[in-house]
Amino acid sequence: MTLNRPLLLEGEPGVGKTETANALAVWTGGELIRLQCYEGIDVAQAVYEWDYSRQLLHLRTAEATGGATREMADALEDELYSERFLIRRPLLRAIAASEGPPPVLLIDEVDRADDEFEAFLLEILSDYAVTVPEIGRFAAVTPPRVIITSNRTRDVHDALKRRCLYHWVEHPSFEREVAIIGRRAPGVSELLARQVAAAVAAFRELGLYKPPGVAESIDWSLALGRLGAAELSPEITQASLGSVLKYREDQQRVVDQGIGGLIEQAIARAG
Numbered sequence: 001m002t003l004n005r006p007l008l009l010e011g012e013p014g015v016g017k018t019e020t021a022n023a024l025a026v027w028t029g030g031e032l033i034r035l036q037c038y039e040g041i042d043v044a045q046a047v048y049e050w051d052y053s054r055q056l057l058h059l060r061t062a063e064a065t066g067g068a069t070r071e072m073a074d075a076l077e078d079e080l081y082s083e084r085f086l087i088r089r090p091l092l093r094a095i096a097a098s099e100g101p102p103p104v105l106l107i108d109e110v111d112r113a114d115d116e117f118e119a120f121l122l123e124i125l126s127d128y129a130v131t132v133p134e135i136g137r138f139a140a141v142t143p144p145r146v147i148i149t150s151n152r153t154r155d156v157h158d159a160l161k162r163r164c165l166y167h168w169v170e171h172p173s174f175e176r177e178v179a180i181i182g183r184r185a186p187g188v189s190e191l192l193a194r195q196v197a198a199a200v201a202a203f204r205e206l207g208l209y210k211p212p213g214v215a216e217s218i219d220w221s222l223a224l225g226r227l228g229a230a231e232l233s234p235e236i237t238q239a240s241l242g243s244v245l246k247y248r249e250d251q252q253r254v255v256d257q258g259i260g261g262l263i264e265q266a267i268a269r270a271g
Contacts (some may be wrong), residue, residue: 003165004143005146005163005164005165006107006125006146006147006148006163006164006165007146007147007148007164007165007166007167008148008149008150008156008160008161008164008165008166008167009147009148009149009150009167009168009169010149010150010151010152010156010166010167010168010169011151011152011168011169011170012151012171012211012213013151013210013213013215014212014213014214014215014216015169015170015171015172015213015214016169016172016180016213016214016215017147017149017169018106018108018149020147020169021034021104021106021108021147021149024104024145024147025103025104028101028102028104028145029100029101030100030101030102030103030104030144030145031097031100031103031104032103032104032106033090033093033094033103033104033105033106033144034090034106034108035089035090035091035105035106035107035108036108036109037107037108037109037110037111037112037113037117038109038112038113039112039113039114040114041113041114041117042117043120044089045089046089046090046091046117046120046121047089047091047092047124047130048086048087048088048089048092048130048132049087049089050081050085050086050087051085051086051087054085055080055085058079058080058085059076059080062076081134081135082135083135086132086135090105091105091121091124091130092130092132092138094140094144094146095124095128095129095130095138095139095140095144096130096138096140097140097144098141102142102143102144102145103144103145104144104145104146104147105144105145105146105147106147106149107121107146107147107148107149108149109149109150109151110148110149110150110156110160111150111151111152111153111154111155111156112153115157118156118157118160119157119159121160122157122159122160122163125146125163126163127139128140128143128144148160148164171201171204171213171214172214174197174198174201174269177197177200177201177214177217178190178193178194178197180214180217180218181193181196181197181217181218181221184218184221185218185221185222185225187225188221188222188224188225189230191230191231191270192221192224192225192229192230192231192232193221194270194271195231195232195263195266195267195270196217196220196221196224196232197217197270198265198266198267198269198270199232199237199244199262199263199266200212200216200217200220200244201266201269202262202265202266202269203244203245203250203254203262206253206254206257207253208245208247208250208253208254209247209249209250210245210246210247210250212244212245216243216244216245216246217244219243219244220240220243220244222243223240223243224236224240224243227239227240231267232263232266232267233263234259234260234263237259237263238255238259241254
């Protein structure tokens with residue numbers, strides 16, 4: 001972070017990439033500003049747009065008061081395209097922030113965006129500045145701390161990777177996952193947390209379409225807690241399988257492998 005370069009995090013869904021930005025914001029005290037990427041995202045959603053409804057209302061109000069001179073018309077036009085009517089979207093908010101610690105800008109799931117947007121993003125991150133033609137240039141006094149995440153649904157361009165520091169996020173170790181479950185699902189016993197972590201690790205070895213991540217481990221633990229489970233069993237696993245496996249094909253594969261055998265192995269590993 002001291003290098004003022006974006007951090008690109010890649011990894012399977014649910015391994016904690018987004019949570020890294022949340023933790024960084026808490027640690028630094030900076031505001032977390034999130035840009036959720038999707039196919040078709042453009043400048044209006046990512047950087048800025050004009051509040052057309054308020055501009056129109058302001059124009060109608062001016063007309064009603066009888067402003068008709070050339071000078072008044074020019075002043076009105078200038079006012080319509082002032083910061084008063086500018087809607088700052090995440091990228092501009094992060095760049096224009098001037099008070100307090102630098103914000104943490106989370107650009108989430110950049111692999112879902114189009115190639116054109118990725119090129120535009122690269123341009124902005126090169127000097128942390130945005131130009132609004134009607135107003136001028138906004139440049140960061142202190143660059144935001146930028147975290148970019150990707151689930152690798154497609155390859156991120158090499159140019160963006162070269163701009164960033166890169167880290168591949170693995171699934172956590174067994175003991176670390178147990179600790180995470182204990183922190184995020186405090187009502188679950190340590191025994192059940194260990195069994196859940198062991199069972200999820202076993203599921204990940206089955207070649208599933210969408211292997212469960214830490215988020216699913218937490219969801220499953222919370223669901224088991226609500227069901228009053230003290231430990232895993234084949235019956236309670238079958239009843240709560242939708243909390244940890246979100247695709248029918250993956251659930252069927254686990255059933256075909258034999259839930260009883262998988263849970264026995266998980267219990268043995270959990271100790």
